[in-house]
Amino acid sequence: xxxxxxxxxxxxxxxxFLSGFFIIALLFTIFLTLIVSSFPSIKAFGLxxxxxKVWDPVFSQYGCFPFLLGTLITxxxxxxxxxxxxxxxxxxxxxxxxxxxxxxxxKGLIDLLAGIPSVIYGFWGLFFxxxxxxxIEVFLGITPYGVSILTASLVLSIMIxxxxxxxxxxxxxxxxxxxxxxxxxxxxxRYEVIRKVILPYAKGGLSAGFLLSLxxxxxxxxxxxxxxxxxxxxxxxxxxxxxTMASVIANEITEATGKLYLSSLIEIGLVLFFLTTxxxxxxxxxxxxxxx
Amino acid sequence: MENTVLRTENLxxxxxxxxxxxxxxxSLPYNNVIAIMGPSGCGKxxxxxxxxxxxxxxEDARIEGKVFLQGEDVYxxxxxxxxxxxxxxxxxxxxxxxxxxxxxxIAGYKLNGIKINKSERxxxxxxxLRKVALWDEVCNCLHKRGTFLSGGQQQRLCIARALSLxxxxxxxxxxxxxxxxxxxxxIEELIIKLKESVTILIVTHNIxxxxxxxxxxAFLYLGELxxxxxxxxxxxxxxxxxxxxxxxxxxx
Amino acid sequence: MLIRIIKNRLFxxxxxxxxxxxxxxLFLILFFIFKNGISSLxxxxxxxxxxxxxxxxxxxxxxxxxxxxxxxxxxxxxxxxKGRLVYFVRxxxxxxxxxxxxxxxxxxYLLIVVPMRGFSAxxxxxxxxxxxxxxxxxxxxxxxxxxxxxxxxxxxALGVPYYKTILKVVLxxxxxxxxxxxxxxxxxxxxxxxxxxxxxxGSCFMNLDISKPINSLPLLxxxxxxxxxxxxxxQAWAASLILILFVLILNIxxxxxxxxxxxxx
Numbered sequence: 001x002x003x004x005x006x007x008x009x010x011x012x013x014x015x016x017f018l019s020g021f022f023i024i025a026l027l028f029t030i031f032l033t034l035i036v037s038s039f040p041s042i043k044a045f046g047l048x049x050x051x052x053k054v055w056d057p058v059f060s061q062y063g064c065f066p067f068l069l070g071t072l073i074t075x076x077x078x079x080x081x082x083x084x085x086x087x088x089x090x091x092x093x094x095x096x097x098x099x100x101x102x103x104x105x106x107k108g109l110i111d112l113l114a115g116i117p118s119v120i121y122g123f124w125g126l127f128f129x130x131x132x133x134x135x136i137e138v139f140l141g142i143t144p145y146g147v148s149i150l151t152a153s154l155v156l157s158i159m160i161x162x163x164x165x166x167x168x169x170x171x172x173x174x175x176x177x178x179x180x181x182x183x184x185x186x187x188x189x190r191y192e193v194i195r196k197v198i199l200p201y202a203k204g205g206l207s208a209g210f211l212l213s214l215x216x217x218x219x220x221x222x223x224x225x226x227x228x229x230x231x232x233x234x235x236x237x238x239x240x241x242x243x244t245m246a247s248v249i250a251n252e253i254t255e256a257t258g259k260l261y262l263s264s265l266i267e268i269g270l271v272l273f274f275l276t277t278x279x280x281x282x283x284x285x286x287x288x289x290x291x292x
Numbered sequence: 293m294e295n296t297v298l299r300t301e302n303l304x305x306x307x308x309x310x311x312x313x314x315x316x317x318x319s320l321p322y323n324n325v326i327a328i329m330g331p332s333g334c335g336k337x338x339x340x341x342x343x344x345x346x347x348x349x350x351e352d353a354r355i356e357g358k359v360f361l362q363g364e365d366v367y368x369x370x371x372x373x374x375x376x377x378x379x380x381x382x383x384x385x386x387x388x389x390x391x392x393x394x395x396x397x398i399a400g401y402k403l404n405g406i407k408i409n410k411s412e413r414x415x416x417x418x419x420x421l422r423k424v425a426l427w428d429e430v431c432n433c434l435h436k437r438g439t440f441l442s443g444g445q446q447q448r449l450c451i452a453r454a455l456s457l458x459x460x461x462x463x464x465x466x467x468x469x470x471x472x473x474x475x476x477x478x479i480e481e482l483i484i485k486l487k488e489s490v491t492i493l494i495v496t497h498n499i500x501x502x503x504x505x506x507x508x509x510a511f512l513y514l515g516e517l518x519x520x521x522x523x524x525x526x527x528x529x530x531x532x533x534x535x536x537x538x539x540x541x542x543x544x
Numbered sequence: 545m546l547i548r549i550i551k552n553r554l555f556x557x558x559x560x561x562x563x564x565x566x567x568x569x570l571f572l573i574l575f576f577i578f579k580n581g582i583s584s585l586x587x588x589x590x591x592x593x594x595x596x597x598x599x600x601x602x603x604x605x606x607x608x609x610x611x612x613x614x615x616x617x618x619x620x621x622x623x624x625x626k627g628r629l630v631y632f633v634r635x636x637x638x639x640x641x642x643x644x645x646x647x648x649x650x651x652x653y654l655l656i657v658v659p660m661r662g663f664s665a666x667x668x669x670x671x672x673x674x675x676x677x678x679x680x681x682x683x684x685x686x687x688x689x690x691x692x693x694x695x696x697x698x699x700x701a702l703g704v705p706y707y708k709t710i711l712k713v714v715l716x717x718x719x720x721x722x723x724x725x726x727x728x729x730x731x732x733x734x735x736x737x738x739x740x741x742x743x744x745x746g747s748c749f750m751n752l753d754i755s756k757p758i759n760s761l762p763l764l765x766x767x768x769x770x771x772x773x774x775x776x777x778x779q780a781w782a783a784s785l786i787l788i789l790f791v792l793i794l795n796i797x798x799x800x801x802x803x804x805x806x807x808x809x
Contacts, residue, residue: 117735219644280642
């Protein structure tokens with residue numbers, strides 16, 4: 001009986017199991033570390049942290065609301081602005097031009113858009129978009145900061161197009177040809193089949209794509225922090241400078257003196273973690289269901 | 293002293309609670325071609341997979357009874373060792389895509405870390421490729437990938453690979469069902485030639501193929517060994533009514 | 545009837561228009577970087593930029609050491625094993641992938657920078673490794689899932705033990721897919737800035753000591769682009785050009801070249 005094979009097999013299977021287990025352990029470590037390090041801040045402010053409108057390190061007053069608002073507005077606005085663009089790409093490559101070099105090229109360009117580092121988006125935003133926004137603000141008679149919630153939303157909207165576009169394309173391509181043909185055989189035009197047959201059928205997958213885009217926008221740091229103005233005050237309108245949760249962490253964490261300051265920043269990280277995780281799980285769940 | 297290369301004793305095979313082989317008792321003589329035929333789902337593939345212990349790789353699969361290879365109880369050995377004593381060829385040709393033709397033939401040695409020197413290696417490769425009538429076609433491109441060959445050539449490569457470890461029995465699981473008629477007949481010719489050096493057990497759903505290549509035939513139906521005997525006899529005067537109905541295509 | 549046909553044409557036109565508009569920013573950005581980068585060519589290899597390039601490579605290597613072996617093993621685990629735990633691990637991978645990079649930076653800060661009492665390349669490599677991990681795991685799993693069972697069977701029938709079958713037959717067959725995943729994850733983290741702000745931190749000095757702070761291209765771009773000095777801004781353009789070319793080339797190699805090596809089954 002040669003037993004050393006079964007021993008090696010066992011070791012291999014154990015190593016595989018351990019690597020899987022390590023992933024779970026890693027995630028839980030991340031989660032626990034965030035919670036434990038947020039404790040001082042949680043104890044000090046409780047749930048009021050989320051609604052606290054004042055962020056003042058000098059007086060040790062920490063309220064997350066301006067940043068929560070900034071995150072939700074920029075991400076929501078970015079999603080709104082990008083909606084028709086990514087939907088168009090999904091429909092174009094998923095339905096009209098499924099094969100050939102043109103969709104291949106288009107797909108490659110969209111992937112390239114996703115591959116550009118966010119700091120370069122920020123750099124471009126700072127030197128190209130900000131002056132444009134300034135001109136608009138001058139035209140409207142507002143203080144021409146240039147950096148604002150609007151600028152950040154504009155950059156974000158461009159950045160998140162590829163995510164919803166690629167999932168949307170897949171989902172629209174998966175619509176069975178039987179039901180499309182049923183539409184055509186009733187005399188519908190292509191537009192009508194898309195609007196009344198394909199899109200409703202692909203509704204689930206498309207919303208999953210937009211959810212994942214949203215998740216990306218919520219967590220984006222660099223491009224936002226370079227064009228949003230980094231103000232801790234509540235923004236008055238989209239032309240005001242503001243800040244997001246990700247951006248304020250990046251800006252202030254290395255200069256955070258004092259346990260409470262650091263802990264509050266980490267608690268913001270915890271809130272961001274929850275927000276993005278929920279959005280991503282929802283999006284992935286729907287994608288999983290659609291793809292089956 | 294065993295004069296049968298393979299013997300099964302009251303062999304039962306299960307997938308969980310579902311019994312797919314019932315009380316199989318077979319004795320196979322050396323250097324013959326034995327065909328196992330029967331309708332789909334009768335357990336033919338399961339039977340040969342019980343011989344080289346591939347059946348137990350599936351979750352919840354198990355056997356009862358015994359299988360003797362040249363008198364040795366297959367289930368008392370390490371499954372790895374047992375598998376090396378048999379060679380198996382599958383329905384779809386599956387040469388290793390990352391290896392050359394040369395490396396495919398000696399894959400049994402290479403992957404198992406069995407050390408052989410270069411001249412021995414070359415001898416084995418040439419010998420086995422000649423045995424499967426592939427040598428002349430590939431001797432100039434031994435270091436090309438095996439996937440460039442045609443279906444029939446790939447299947448012959450797989451047979452050479454299975455033969456490289458000098459197994460006591462060669463198990464063929466519907467080896468020609470994915471091949472075109474020309475490749476099929478060349479493989480059938482090969483099988484008849486090979487029986488001089490190794491015993492061959494071939495599973496086939498093609499009645500005519502069983503008649504063409506085999507010396508002995510076993511008919512399996514719903515997991516039971518209905519009849520076993522010389523091919524001539526089974527095909528002309530079958531003893532069991534079910535065999536007759538299968539041969540005349542009343543059972544499928 | 546005519547209205548419907550007009551609507552149909554208009555719709556198609558609108559779709560095409562919107563699609564083209566989506567690509568315009570890509571060209572604007574590339575044009576912006578290339579134009580300004582090329583006009584700053586004399587800054588192209590200033591000492592700071594060389595420093596940053598070396599730093600980026602060191603960080604990628606550190607991140608790779610942490611994430612590549614672990615990622616491939618976990619990918620094998622997910623594609624080969626069964627059970628409830630597998631489902632849970634897969635869920636964790638999805639969650640990990642969605643965590644904003646700044647939050648990962650916080651973790652690396654708390655777990656490594658604080659105990660080590662200082663910023664370091666190690667902490668930066670760790671953070672980048674966590675970001676690379678889900679991509680490598682997923683691409684490994686998906687590649688291995690596409691490999692037909694018959695390949696494993698052929699090897700097992702030859703009496704090759706299971707672990708050798710995986711390592712010597714299945715993994716090599718999936719090499720191109722796994723390599724693509726690794727290259728794409730490297731392309732992704734080479735542009736990451738946020739987690740490095742609080743781990744690698746950046747440095748003016750060229751040093752190979754991984755327990756000290758280290759600079760990287762995206763860090764340099766961030767710091768210099770937001771500075772008031774024209775000299776530094778020009779360096780930021782040059783660095784952006786280098787970074788974009790690097791990311792572009794990696795993407796091209798991964799998608800067009802390595803994918804060609806893919807074994808068709």
